[in-house]
Amino acid sequence: MDTLLQSAGAHAGQVDAAAYAQFRAGLLRHIGMEEKILLPAAQRLRGGQQLPIASKLRLDHGALAALLMPTPTGAITAMIRGILKSHNLLEEGPGGLYETCEQLAGSEVWKILAKLQAAPEVTVMAYNDGPTVMNAVQRAVERAGYDFREGGR
Numbered sequence: 001m002d003t004l005l006q007s008a009g010a011h012a013g014q015v016d017a018a019a020y021a022q023f024r025a026g027l028l029r030h031i032g033m034e035e036k037i038l039l040p041a042a043q044r045l046r047g048g049q050q051l052p053i054a055s056k057l058r059l060d061h062g063a064l065a066a067l068l069m070p071t072p073t074g075a076i077t078a079m080i081r082g083i084l085k086s087h088n089l090l091e092e093g094p095g096g097l098y099e100t101c102e103q104l105a106g107s108e109v110w111k112i113l114a115k116l117q118a119a120p121e122v123t124v125m126a127y128n129d130g131p132t133v134m135n136a137v138q139r140a141v142e143r144a145g146y147d148f149r150e151g152g153r
Contacts, residue, residue, distance in 0.1 A: 059144035066140035
């Protein structure tokens with residue numbers, strides 16, 4: 001997905017629509033897989049207690065999903081890149097979501113992996129550039145702890 005996002009924003013001031021559409025669908029599916037399968041499985045395996053990083057992951061997912069609503073611009077792709085930079089560490093870094101879930105899952109790891117692999121593609125809605133969308137995007141980005149004006153940093 002990083003490659004698709006790079007390709008989408010590779011041309012100064014222009015977004016490659018085809019690459020971005022693939023990235024958008026992939027990221028929405030990825031978020032859905034984590035929200036509907038991985039995080040609930042981790043909570044169940046922890047006796048009903050959510051992972052300490054679950055709230056932050058969910059806020060990031062909300063910000064990212066909101067940023068995928070309007071027609072993409074260079075500023076939007078830069079903001080997504082900025083958020084993903086720190087978000088990916090929470091998932092992929094040492095002690096992150098994936099390592100923690102693998103440890104928690106034990107013998108269930110293959111069952112959870114099969115559910116993740118079987119997750120359906122998502123229906124991607126048309127872009128929405130309505131007057132209230134950017135306000136909602138800004139609120140979601142800031143609620144997740146990122147500076148909307150600084151491209152997600």
